[in-house]
Amino acid sequence: xxxxxxxxxxxxxxxxxxxxxxxxxxxxxxxxxxxxxxxxxxxxxxxxxxxxxxxxxxxxxxxxxxxxxxxxxxxxxxxxxxxxxxxxxxxxxxxxxxxxxxxxxxxxxxxxxxxxxxxxxxxxxxxxxxxxxxxxxxxxxxxxxxxxxxxxxxxxxxxxxxxxxxxxxxxxxxxxxxxxxxxxxxxxxxxxxxxxxxxxxxxxxxxxxxxxxxxxxxxxxxxxxxxxxxxxxxxxxxxxxxxxxxxxxxxxxxxxxxxxxxxxxxxxxxxxxxxxxxxxxxxxxxxxxxxxxxxxxxxxxxxxxxxxxxxxxxxxxxxxxxxxxxxxxxxxxxxxxxxxxxxxxxxxxxxxxxxxxxxxxxxxxxxxxxxxxxxxxxxxxxxxxxxxxxxxx
Amino acid sequence: xxxxxxxxxxxxxxxxxxxxxxxxxxxxxxxxxxxxxxxxxxxxxxxxxxxxxxxxxxxxxxxxxxxxxxxxxxxxxxxxxxxxx
Amino acid sequence: xxxxxxxxxxxxxxxxxxxxxxxxxxxxxxxxxxxxxxxxxxxxxxxxxxxxxxxxxxxxxxxxxxxxxxxxxxxxxxxxxxxxxxxxxxxxxxxxxxxxxxxxxxxxxxxxxxxxxxxxxxxxxxxxxxxxxxxxxxxxxxxxxxxxxxxxxxxxxxxxxxxxxxxxxxxxxxxxxxxxx
Numbered sequence: 001x002x003x004x005x006x007x008x009x010x011x012x013x014x015x016x017x018x019x020x021x022x023x024x025x026x027x028x029x030x031x032x033x034x035x036x037x038x039x040x041x042x043x044x045x046x047x048x049x050x051x052x053x054x055x056x057x058x059x060x061x062x063x064x065x066x067x068x069x070x071x072x073x074x075x076x077x078x079x080x081x082x083x084x085x086x087x088x089x090x091x092x093x094x095x096x097x098x099x100x101x102x103x104x105x106x107x108x109x110x111x112x113x114x115x116x117x118x119x120x121x122x123x124x125x126x127x128x129x130x131x132x133x134x135x136x137x138x139x140x141x142x143x144x145x146x147x148x149x150x151x152x153x154x155x156x157x158x159x160x161x162x163x164x165x166x167x168x169x170x171x172x173x174x175x176x177x178x179x180x181x182x183x184x185x186x187x188x189x190x191x192x193x194x195x196x197x198x199x200x201x202x203x204x205x206x207x208x209x210x211x212x213x214x215x216x217x218x219x220x221x222x223x224x225x226x227x228x229x230x231x232x233x234x235x236x237x238x239x240x241x242x243x244x245x246x247x248x249x250x251x252x253x254x255x256x257x258x259x260x261x262x263x264x265x266x267x268x269x270x271x272x273x274x275x276x277x278x279x280x281x282x283x284x285x286x287x288x289x290x291x292x293x294x295x296x297x298x299x300x301x302x303x304x305x306x307x308x309x310x311x312x313x314x315x316x317x318x319x320x321x322x323x324x325x326x327x328x329x330x331x332x333x334x335x336x337x338x339x340x341x342x343x344x345x346x347x348x349x350x351x352x353x354x355x356x357x358x359x360x361x362x363x364x365x366x367x368x369x370x371x372x373x374x375x376x377x378x379x380x381x382x383x384x385x386x387x388x389x390x391x392x393x
Numbered sequence: 394x395x396x397x398x399x400x401x402x403x404x405x406x407x408x409x410x411x412x413x414x415x416x417x418x419x420x421x422x423x424x425x426x427x428x429x430x431x432x433x434x435x436x437x438x439x440x441x442x443x444x445x446x447x448x449x450x451x452x453x454x455x456x457x458x459x460x461x462x463x464x465x466x467x468x469x470x471x472x473x474x475x476x477x478x
Numbered sequence: 479x480x481x482x483x484x485x486x487x488x489x490x491x492x493x494x495x496x497x498x499x500x501x502x503x504x505x506x507x508x509x510x511x512x513x514x515x516x517x518x519x520x521x522x523x524x525x526x527x528x529x530x531x532x533x534x535x536x537x538x539x540x541x542x543x544x545x546x547x548x549x550x551x552x553x554x555x556x557x558x559x560x561x562x563x564x565x566x567x568x569x570x571x572x573x574x575x576x577x578x579x580x581x582x583x584x585x586x587x588x589x590x591x592x593x594x595x596x597x598x599x600x601x602x603x604x605x606x607x608x609x610x611x612x613x614x615x616x617x618x619x620x621x622x623x624x625x626x627x628x629x630x631x632x633x634x635x636x637x638x639x640x641x642x643x644x645x646x647x648x649x650x651x652x653x654x655x656x657x658x659x
Contacts, residue, residue, distance in 0.1 A: 409520070410520045412516070438577035439577055442577065
């Protein structure tokens with residue numbers, strides 16, 4: 001059994017998973033309009049981290065500040081919280097680091113001498129190296145679906161038996177490079193986005209880092225709150241249609257949903273957490289995929305109205321938030337949603353709903369025609385009195 | 394006008410990487426999208442950049458582009474009326 | 479895993495299953511072995527390289543088998559060359575960000591281009607490694623079969639630095655011995 005044993009989210013909405021989930025539950029969002037940022041001629045609406053706060057936190061916490069980029073600091077801070085909460089010995093050789101990012105340190109590109117960490121594997125080695133881990137880390141770079149792909153890659157490596165734990169980190173930071181590109185695609189909404197809504201005009205970008213610690217579990221007693229999250233199913237399919245435009249038939253997303261439904265109990269699914277970027281085409285595509293998979297009536301939701309699209313972090317933080325929602329017995333509200341705006345129904349709601357089910361599906365779609373999905377199921381587990389360091393029972 | 398049309402065709406070939414094409418291969422009146430040259434949504438976005446860079450025309454709403462980018466003739470007509478450089 | 483076919487493309491030569499079939503540029507290779515896909519010229523260099531390797535590997539594979547193939551590729555430089563080219567379009571004094579370049583600032587677009595051309599609806603994944611590492615590529619590729627059952631796996635290295643420094647070393651493999659004709 002593969003299970004998620006610890007997690008963290010760092011975002012403008014909080015520095016821990018608990019703070020983030022509480023912000024979401026309170027309907028908070030840090031999507032703001034930013035003018036004269038990154039020297040861009042056009043304003044944009046995004047959820048941005050306080051850079052000084054992150055630097056100060058890192059300085060307080062780390063042994064030295066020599067040469068870590070903002071991206072690397074965020075990855076390290078997020079992983080540190082998750083690692084310490086399950087007392088993982090991260091330097092151990094049965095731990096593998098898997099990093100999900102779309103553009104990593106691209107904000108450092110074009111400085112005097114290109115930052116070596118612009119090569120993502122170099123940056124990943126620095127991050128794993130910080131924790132004393134010497135296994136070559138794995139970097140998934142699959143555009144917007146990276147966060148789910150990283151989980152899938154980690155799960156396969158754990159099932160393969162070579163490693164017992166995976167530290168899966170997703171992170172992206174915004175920059176002139178990324179914002180200008182999305183602006184050139186006319187993909188950005190000038191105001192907070194409205195997933196699935198009739199009046200949606202585009203997406204917002206956001207910054208976050210998230211960490212999930214996955215374990216190939218052999219033990220029988222567990223720390224924590226009496227439940228753990230078991231991996232249930234995963235899938236990845238290409239649309240084979242266009243490198244930037246979502247498929248008009250939702251082909252890849254439909255195939256992902258179909259695969260996952262074949263390996264999960266439909267009656268136990270609380271909700272599908274959709275990509276829900278709030279671009280006209282993405283949300284329409286997801287409605288078609290849900291319809292084709294016979295899931296129009298299944299509750300669905302999206303987190304982009306709180307966080308914006310956090311790129312390589314999205315698959316990680318949205319998975320973690322879905323877990324916390326089920327633990328709290330709710331299907332979170334889709335902030336920004338008001339009225340149906342897709343050809344087929346998406347069972348989204350502007351307010352939260354209750355659920356007593358234990359499984360959820362998380363799906364993502366992105367440039368390159370990629371679509372990926374993953375499902376987890378909550379399991380009640382026997383608690384142990386004490387939890388020894390290293391996660392050994 | 395003919396001079397502008399030829400210039401636009403040259404710029405199109407370069408900006409959209411229409412390798413192996415010359416300006417005589419592009420029919421001034423023929424549709425650029427769908428059939429015709431088979432351009433797609435990224436090409437349309439790149440055309441918006443071309444109009445701004447070369448002719449100082451800012452199209453903010455991509456939907457406007459649909460009519461303007463119907464053919465080289467419609468682009469030339471729009472450019473001649475709206476250019477600022 | 480069972481290797482069906484193996485291609486290596488370098489600036490010097492193109493080897494298919496160990497035999498040299500071409501010497502020359504990637505564009506030359508396209509004109510010799512494809513030639514019917516104008517979208518090739520819209521691609522960045524990384525995509526052109528991966529696209530041509532896939533053309534050579536997949537040309538004899540029937541469409542129904544291709545449909546359920548998986549594409550899992552690796553490199554070192556990501557999309558760094560195109561990142562730099564895009565960066566040039568957003569300088570302060572000449573700010574005209576190019577969408578046609580921006581879309582290629584993601585290394586996984588090469589998997590998408592191959593999927594579109596060959597109507598492959600299976601998995602598409604891209605990984606960045608510090609250096610060419612055959613053991614790690616093998617590990618990750620073999621692990622694909624743990625959670626999925628693709629008909630075929632198109633896997634390997636595709637890295638582009640400049641026109642004198644590039645390498646596609648890609649293979650078509652199956653989980654076990656299978657007749658693909």
